[in-house]
Amino acid sequence: MSEKAxxxxxxxxxxxxxxxxxxxxxxxxxxxxxxxxxIITMDPGFGNTGSCYSSITYVDGAKGILKYxxxxxxxxxxxxxxxxxxxxxxxxxxxxxQELRKFSARLKxxxxxxxxxxxxxxxxxxxxxxxxxxxAMLNLVSCFHPEVLEVPTTGEEFDRTAxxxxxxxxxxxxFAYRMAAGKPINHPNPNLSYCxxxxxxxxxxxxxxxxxxxxxDRALNLFLILHAxxxxxxxxxxxxxxxxxxxxxxxxxSAGVCALWGPxxxxxxxxxxxxxxxxxxxxxxxxxxxxxxKDKNDPFKLMGFGHRVxxxxxxxxxxxxxxxxxxxxxxxxxxxxxxxxxxLEEFILKDDYFISRNLYPNVDFYSGILxxxxxxxxxxxxxxxxxxxxxxxxxxxxxxxDHNQRISRPRQIYTGETTRSFxxxxxR
Numbered sequence: 212m213s214e215k216a217x218x219x220x221x222x223x224x225x226x227x228x229x230x231x232x233x234x235x236x237x238x239x240x241x242x243x244x245x246x247x248x249x250i251i252t253m254d255p256g257f258g259n260t261g262s263c264y265s266s267i268t269y270v271d272g273a274k275g276i277l278k279y280x281x282x283x284x285x286x287x288x289x290x291x292x293x294x295x296x297x298x299x300x301x302x303x304x305x306x307x308x309q310e311l312r313k314f315s316a317r318l319k320x321x322x323x324x325x326x327x328x329x330x331x332x333x334x335x336x337x338x339x340x341x342x343x344x345x346x347a348m349l350n351l352v353s354c355f356h357p358e359v360l361e362v363p364t365t366g367e368e369f370d371r372t373a374x375x376x377x378x379x380x381x382x383x384x385x386f387a388y389r390m391a392a393g394k395p396i397n398h399p400n401p402n403l404s405y406c407x408x409x410x411x412x413x414x415x416x417x418x419x420x421x422x423x424x425x426x427x428d429r430a431l432n433l434f435l436i437l438h439a440x441x442x443x444x445x446x447x448x449x450x451x452x453x454x455x456x457x458x459x460x461x462x463x464x465s466a467g468v469c470a471l472w473g474p475x476x477x478x479x480x481x482x483x484x485x486x487x488x489x490x491x492x493x494x495x496x497x498x499x500x501x502x503x504x505k506d507k508n509d510p511f512k513l514m515g516f517g518h519r520v521x522x523x524x525x526x527x528x529x530x531x532x533x534x535x536x537x538x539x540x541x542x543x544x545x546x547x548x549x550x551x552x553x554x555l556e557e558f559i560l561k562d563d564y565f566i567s568r569n570l571y572p573n574v575d576f577y578s579g580i581l582x583x584x585x586x587x588x589x590x591x592x593x594x595x596x597x598x599x600x601x602x603x604x605x606x607x608x609x610x611x612x613d614h615n616q617r618i619s620r621p622r623q624i625y626t627g628e629t630t631r632s633f634x635x636x637x638x639r
Contacts, residue, residue, distance in 0.1 A: 213228055213229065213230075214228075214229040215227065215228065215229060216228075216229050216239045218244075218248075220248065220250060223248070225244065225247055225248055227239050227240055227241055227243075227244070228240045233266075234269050234271070238261045245622070251622040251624070253624060257448070257621075258519070262443060262448065262451070262619070263443065263451065263610075263611070263614070263616060264614065265442075265443070265607070265610060266280070266303065266610070267279070267280065267300060267440055267603065267606050267607065267610060268280075268300075268440045268441060268442050268603065269281075269442075270441065270442050270520050270521075272518070272520035272521045272522050272523070273522050273523060274523065275521060275523045275524045275525065275526050276526070277441070277526050277527065279296065279299060279300055279439065279440060280299050280300065280303055280304070282299070282305075284437070284526055284527065284530070285526060285530065287299075287436060288433055288436055288437060288530050291436065292404075292405070292432050292436075293405055293406060293431075293432045293435040293436050293439070293599075294311070294314065294315055294318065294404075294405050295311060296435075296436045296439050296602065297314075297377060297439065297601075297602040298310065298311065298314050300439055300440055300602040300603055300606045301373055301602055301605060301606050301609070314374065315405070317370065317371065317374035317375075317378075318374055318377060318378045318405060319378070319399075319401045319408075320374075320378075321371075321374055321375040321378040321379060322378045322379070322381070322382050322399035322401070322408065323382070323398060323399055324352075324379065324382055324383070324386070325355045327355070328348070328351060328352065328355055329386070329396065331348065331351060332344070332348075332386050332387065332390045332396070333390070335387075335390065337390070337391055337393065338391070339391070340472075340590070341384065341387045341388065341391065341590055341591055341593075341594045342468060342469075342471070342472040342477075342593050342594060342597070343472075344383070344387040344390075345380070345383055345384060345387060345468050345594055345597060346465045346468040346469050346472075347465075348383045348387075349376075349379075349380065349383065349461055349464055349465045349468065350461060350462060350465045352375075352376075352379055352383075352461060353459060353461035353462070356375065358372075359372045359375065359459065359460065359461060360459045360461075361459070362459070362460060364609045364612045364613050369609070372460060373460075373605050373609075376460065376461065376464065376601065376605060377601050377602065377605070380597065380598055380601050381405070381408070381409045381412075381598055382399060382412060384409070384591070384594045384595075384597070384598055385397070385409055385412035385413045386412070387594070388413055388588070388591055388594075389412075389413070391590070394416075395417065396412070397411060397412045397413075397415045398412070399411075399412060400412075403423065404423075404428060405432075406423075406428050406431040406432050406435070407423040407428050409431070409598075410423050410427065410428070410431065410585075411423065413586075413587075414586065424541070424542070426537065426538055426541040426542065427538065427542070427585050427586075430534055430537070430538045430581060430584070430585055431585060433530065433531070433534050434531070434534075434578060434581060434582065434595065434599060435595075435598060435599035436599070437527040437530060437531065437574060437578075437599070438574070438578075438595075438596050438599030438600050439599055439600065439602045439603055440600070440602065440603025440606065440607075441520075441600075441603065442520070444476070445470050445471075445473070445475075445476045446467040446468075446470040446471040446476060446477065446600065446604070447467065447600075447603060447604060447607050448470075449466050449467050449469075449470035450463045450464060450466065450467040450604045450607055450608055451607055451608070451611050451616075451619070452619040453466040453467075454607075454608045454611050454612070455611060455616055455617065455618045455619045456618055456619075457618075460605065460608055463604075463608050464601070464604050464605070464608070467597075467600070467604045468597050471593060471596060471597055471600065472593060477593040477596040477597065477600075478592075478593050479514060479515065479573075479575040480515070480574075480575040480576075480578045480579035480582070480592050480593075480596070481579065481589060481592045481593060482514040482515075482575075483514045483515040483575050483576055483579050484548070484579040484580070484583065484589060484592070485514075486513070486514045486515075487548045487551050487552055487555075487580075488548065490551055490555070491547055491548060491551050497551075497554060497555055497558050498558075500513070500555075501513075501558060501559070501562065501565075504565075505564055513555075513559070513565075513570065514575070514576075515572060515573060515575045515576030515577075516559060516565070516570040516571065516572060516573065516576065517568070517569060517570040517571070517573065518571075518573045521569075521571070521573065522569045523569065523571065524571045524572075525571065525572065525573040525574050527573075527574035528571070528572045528573055528574050528576055528577055531574060531577040531578055531581055532572070532577045534577075534581055535549060535577050535580050535581045535584065538581065538584045538585065539584050542584065544584055546580065546583065546584065548580060548583070549580050552576065552577070552580060556572055556576070559571075578592075579592055582595060
């Protein structure tokens with residue numbers, strides 16, 4: 212017999228199933244609570260509410276564990292390419308050589324944009340935020356490929372649509388950068404890898420083909436791998452909520468891009484870089500900023516430390532920190548911001564105030580410095596996050612439909628006025 216949980220309210224008892232996941236995490240299934248009792252639960256921000264069953268990604272924040280489809284992130288990061296990781300997240304298993312070649316071929320096939328789509332980039336203002344362009348252009352892509360509006364979650368049609376989205380997000384992002392920089396667009400080169408092709412579209416000039424360094428190619432692969440999925444975060448939950456209305460994959464992903472845009476989510480590494488720049492340029496000692504962070508009346512916050520889920524350390528931060536050193540050494544880069552970041556981290560990891568609050572570096576603390584070393588401009592950081600998160604968004608949209616999950620519809624507790632009589636305007 213399964214374990215039960217009992218809720219006692221107003222002299223009545225209600226029993227609910229206790230469910231254990233494959234990694235022994237436990238939940239109380241309250242789906243029928245309102246139906247049986249008329250009562251709802253309150254959990255602003257859904258920090259303690261399970262919204263779905265998922266087999267994609269597992270996070271144990273207390274132990275600093277992250278797994279994709281059962282594979283520890285440390286092993287995936289060390290042994291896989293982003294293309295291989297995307298396949299794993301989408302389909303649940305690692306591809307064999309033939310499957311990987313076929314998947315990679317589809318990504319190359321779908322990299323170009325329709326000529327009429329290219330013209331749309333000139334309609335955006337030069338100063339338009341790249342995330343706004345990305346969200347808008349993803350919806351536009353579906354207009355030029357109407358077959359994606361009614362796509363199943365299995366078979367060749369899904370394979371084609373998922374590959375199309377994974378490939379075109381990279382092209383759209385590179386074109387958005389070129390447009391904002393006042394430079395002509397570079398069309399995809401089918402002879403390059405997924406990341407190499409993106410770097411070519413970003414940085415090649417008419418008279419100078421960008422030479423893709425193996426070190427930079429690997430660093431970009433690693434960045435995208437570490438951002439490929441992360442359970443039911445804000446943007447992934449948004450994709451699921453929009454998808455639950457049976458909205459198509461492209462509109463659901465576009466909504467995810469908008470959710471990711473916020474500084475508390477995908478924009479966090481940009482905030483980290485701005486903070487490090489401010490610290491470096493101020494000339495003040497680090498202790499000044501640590502004191503500000505401890506002052507409850509001071510709005511200053513240390514960006515890149517602590518995490519909603521991880522209460523010990525973020526395994527992605529450890530991987531990125533090592534990669535930053537490798538890239539800067541290989542490219543012979545001396546970056547004062549890295550020196551500031553390392554010194555700040557050292558101070559915080561020795562300070563009982565921050566240790567007691569589990570404020571350890573998260574993935575955003577070093578990801579911006581890595582992108583800076585690669586040559587990615589600050590305005591593109593959140594777009595890079597979106598490219599990396601694409602496999603997770605697609606997989607969650609697919610899983611939602613595979614489980615035939617009902618439309619999302621949270622409840623509320625009303626705190627407004629009770630019934631009042633409407634007084635006509637002439638009598639007021």
